[in-house]
Amino acid sequence: MSDSIHDLNDVNILDKIRCADGIDRLKAFFKSTLKNGRDKAVSLLNDEKLQFSTLFALRREIEESGLHKHLNPRNKSALQITAKILARKPSNIRSLPQDSRQATHSALKWILKTGCINDGMDKSHDEVIDIAALHIIKSYKDKTVLPVIVNLLFDRHCKGAFTYDLIWTCFESGDPHVLYLIAHRLLSPRQKDYELAARLLKFIPCMDRSSSRDRLQQYSCCIRWLNENYPFLYYTGESLHQSCSPIPFAVSLEAKYLCKAVIADSGKLAVPLSEDEHRLLGTFNSLDNYTKTLLSNCSSLLYRRNYYWWHKWLHSPIQEQIAYAVKMGGWTP
Numbered sequence: 001m002s003d004s005i006h007d008l009n010d011v012n013i014l015d016k017i018r019c020a021d022g023i024d025r026l027k028a029f030f031k032s033t034l035k036n037g038r039d040k041a042v043s044l045l046n047d048e049k050l051q052f053s054t055l056f057a058l059r060r061e062i063e064e065s066g067l068h069k070h071l072n073p074r075n076k077s078a079l080q081i082t083a084k085i086l087a088r089k090p091s092n093i094r095s096l097p098q099d100s101r102q103a104t105h106s107a108l109k110w111i112l113k114t115g116c117i118n119d120g121m122d123k124s125h126d127e128v129i130d131i132a133a134l135h136i137i138k139s140y141k142d143k144t145v146l147p148v149i150v151n152l153l154f155d156r157h158c159k160g161a162f163t164y165d166l167i168w169t170c171f172e173s174g175d176p177h178v179l180y181l182i183a184h185r186l187l188s189p190r191q192k193d194y195e196l197a198a199r200l201l202k203f204i205p206c207m208d209r210s211s212s213r214d215r216l217q218q219y220s221c222c223i224r225w226l227n228e229n230y231p232f233l234y235y236t237g238e239s240l241h242q243s244c245s246p247i248p249f250a251v252s253l254e255a256k257y258l259c260k261a262v263i264a265d266s267g268k269l270a271v272p273l274s275e276d277e278h279r280l281l282g283t284f285n286s287l288d289n290y291t292k293t294l295l296s297n298c299s300s301l302l303y304r305r306n307y308y309w310w311h312k313w314l315h316s317p318i319q320e321q322i323a324y325a326v327k328m329g330g331w332t333p
Helices: 013-021 023-036 039-043 052-057 057-063 073-086 101-118 125-140 143-158 165-174 177-187 192-198 205-211 215-232 253-259 277-284 289-305 306-314 320-325
Strands: 233-234 249-251
Touching: 013 023, 023 039, 023 052, 023 057, 039 143, 052 073, 052 101, 052 125, 057 073, 073 101, 073 125, 101 125, 101 143, 125 143, 125 165, 125 177, 125 192, 143 165, 143 177, 143 192, 165 177, 177 192, 177 215, 205 215, 215 253, 233 320, 253 277, 253 289, 289 306, 289 320, 306 320
Parallel strands: none
Antiparallel strands: 233 249
16 A cells, blocks of 8 residues: 555545554554654544544554644543553543543543444453443433444444443443343344343343244334333343343332333432322332232323323222222233
């Protein structure tokens, strides 16, 4: 490949060399460019199209040549983040730079979105990506990157690489929408995609009742359960780090009984309750768990079918509520 620099439209030439010829060739080209003109080297690094993986591969050359002060805010933040992650235990994210939260947030998203394309390039590189993903989710409460993280998780699983931290990050979002993203993998043509999705969704009741030979049936039952329970799902905090069969999300029976949405990451009801609703819950919570499950399922179904009959049933004596729910056959979604 010629060392001449030319317009590659949507591809930065540094990225192209790294992908086509490897990191050693990238470093040689970058050093050659530096000798011919520092401005050109800085321009290539500050190019909006540059991928994080290339900056990561050249971080030592950048430091040794004193180019750091000429980098744009994105690159400066990314290198600062990288240095802090690699200088400490991966689980400790509190020491990441907070001088400019928005700049750090943007750099973290750039690291994740462009770095995941080259996942597996280097162990330290992947560690930075994983911690960046966790920091985006935990510190910035940014759920928009969940599809990126889920894609990375399943791609990494198919390669037999480390996935526990990414699984934990997905669930630490506290957002039940991630369950939909995982459920779609039940229909993936890749066997390993299916196996991981089935393992992560094992806590959904209908998964145990469905045959693994019928993926469409499993997918349909998961989506039905999610659609039925989505407003009432909350994050429990359980993960594969704690149990081989965790239940990361659970249904708030109280919320489902009153047909009131919960705050997913806390399990608290999203709106204050009236005195009448507090009274209803007081009676409801005096019951055993099986009966509460029976009543909450019945309440949710009635609410969606006929609001008038639901309201009338909810305010009937508790024994009449139970009798009606039993008459419905103890329906459970």
